[in-house]
Amino acid sequence: MSDHHHHHDHDHSELSETELRVRALETILTEKGYVEPAALDAIIEAYETRIGPHNGARVVAKAWSDPAFKKALLEDGSKAIGTLGHVSRVGDHLVVVENTPQRHNMVVCTLCSCYPWEMLGLPPVWYKAAPYRSRAVKDPRGVLADFGVQVAREIEIRVWDSTAETRFLVLPMRPDGTDGWSEEQLAGLVTRDSMIGTGFPKAPGAPS
Amino acid sequence: MNGVHDMGGMDGFGKVEPEPNEPVFHEEWESRVLAMVRAMGAAGAFNIDTSRFYRETIPPHVYLSSSYYTKWFLGLEEMLVEKGYLTREDVAAGHAVQPAKALKHGRLERDDVERIMVRGKFARPAPVPAKFRIGDRVRAKNIHPATHTRLPRYVRGHAGVVELNHGCHVFPDSAAMELGENPQWLYTVVFEGRDLWGADGDPTLKVSIDAFEPYLDPA
Numbered sequence: 001m002s003d004h005h006h007h008h009d010h011d012h013s014e015l016s017e018t019e020l021r022v023r024a025l026e027t028i029l030t031e032k033g034y035v036e037p038a039a040l041d042a043i044i045e046a047y048e049t050r051i052g053p054h055n056g057a058r059v060v061a062k063a064w065s066d067p068a069f070k071k072a073l074l075e076d077g078s079k080a081i082g083t084l085g086h087v088s089r090v091g092d093h094l095v096v097v098e099n100t101p102q103r104h105n106m107v108v109c110t111l112c113s114c115y116p117w118e119m120l121g122l123p124p125v126w127y128k129a130a131p132y133r134s135r136a137v138k139d140p141r142g143v144l145a146d147f148g149v150q151v152a153r154e155i156e157i158r159v160w161d162s163t164a165e166t167r168f169l170v171l172p173m174r175p176d177g178t179d180g181w182s183e184e185q186l187a188g189l190v191t192r193d194s195m196i197g198t199g200f201p202k203a204p205g206a207p208s
Numbered sequence: 209m210n211g212v213h214d215m216g217g218m219d220g221f222g223k224v225e226p227e228p229n230e231p232v233f234h235e236e237w238e239s240r241v242l243a244m245v246r247a248m249g250a251a252g253a254f255n256i257d258t259s260r261f262y263r264e265t266i267p268p269h270v271y272l273s274s275s276y277y278t279k280w281f282l283g284l285e286e287m288l289v290e291k292g293y294l295t296r297e298d299v300a301a302g303h304a305v306q307p308a309k310a311l312k313h314g315r316l317e318r319d320d321v322e323r324i325m326v327r328g329k330f331a332r333p334a335p336v337p338a339k340f341r342i343g344d345r346v347r348a349k350n351i352h353p354a355t356h357t358r359l360p361r362y363v364r365g366h367a368g369v370v371e372l373n374h375g376c377h378v379f380p381d382s383a384a385m386e387l388g389e390n391p392q393w394l395y396t397v398v399f400e401g402r403d404l405w406g407a408d409g410d411p412t413l414k415v416s417i418d419a420f421e422p423y424l425d426p427a
Contacts, residue, residue: 018237018278018281019235019237021281021285022237022240022241022281023237023240024299024302024303025244025281025284025285025299026240026244027302027303027304028294028298028299028302028303028304029244029248029288029294031303031304032293032294032298032304032308033308033315034247034248034251034253034293034308034311034315035244035247035248035251035315035316036247036315036316036317036318038318039243039247039315039316039317039318039320039321040240040243040244040247041243042318042321043242043243043246043247043321043324043325044233044239044240044242044243046321046322046325047232047239047242048232048233048239051325052232089325089326090326090327091326091327091328091329092327092329092330092331093330093331093374095372095396108216110214110215110216110360110362111213111214111215111216111260111358111360112213112260112263113276117327118325118326118327121232122232122242124226124227124230125227125230125234125276126224126225126226126227128276129221129224129225129276130215130218130221130272131221131222131223131224131225132224133215133216134215134216134217134218134219134221135221135224136216137216137217137362137404137415138216138217138362138404138405138409139410140410140413141410143224146223146224146225146226147224147226153412154412155412156412156413156414157410157412157413157414158398158413158414158415158416159413159414159415159416160396160416161216161360161415161416161417161418162418163358163359163360163417163418163419164330164358164374164377164380164394164418164419164420165256165327165328165330165377165378166374166394166396166418167327193226198224198226
């Protein structure tokens, strides 16, 4: 193994079997010339430092502030985000779905873990785990309750199961009491879960 | 395949447990697995559909008791062995003891990493016109392929409405088995919750999947 890994303080005997097998595999792939460890480091660094929900939050804040951008975003998410040079580049077929007073959207991947990485980073463990994948399509209100979230009974719940290479991002409703806020201020209210549909944006003045 | 990965609508898995301030990776090895999968995929050792199929073929008891990145690791190792990039001797030795096999696109280099941080393109020119239009009623076929498919069990046999047309895309059922891209029209099809889950289902629920045209019949 190379010397770039951060937490190496455990004794060899404490390494799990999986960890040992992973290390062995990287050794084999490196020796065979299939992977360059520095390229692996760069991939990891990108996900640890650059690609995360702050990208999606900037897009949402822009949509809340700029009606023309919002319209373009809902028509073709990938194309609209492509016009924002400062946000993470995004691949094809990102579909942005808008929450309204009549409809609450939630995104799941029942078959695996499809998720808009470029906008939200890597998915949290719960998104990839059986309880969410099994129940989101059948009992979404029960799932929301697990998050401490309630959606009024008369509001339609729309669940998007990501079964292909399309990706879905929820555009949550702009919180009340944010008139005149800058995009940067607004972005600070946008949570990861509000863009998956398992949460709401923070209220203005709520502790961050 | 009718595997345990196809979880939509299953009961008994308990509550969703969000983790406050969850780190990107919980263990360093998880990050190495993710990076190896991305790098070997970019090098052309396998496509995304094949990699999904190998995770789905992990035995059900192992699948259910393994963490996410453990499944990624198990799928990766098995796939690389079966595709001839690794041998069981290499794995047993923990070192490369057999010669390497050429990678279709060559090794992913440090300078190429930025390129793979944007999703690949799966849209393809349409070989034939679309069979369905937005607003059409369609029924998900009652099919049970033993190989990879992206038609979840919980919609099979049920009728829904075409809501979006995403154009023609690589067909995962073919690509996973390395039978070519076989592009197919892709639609968002929306189902009423009660059609899927019966009269006790949430009356305010609608569920959509993205369905390839071969999954659908007119309804």
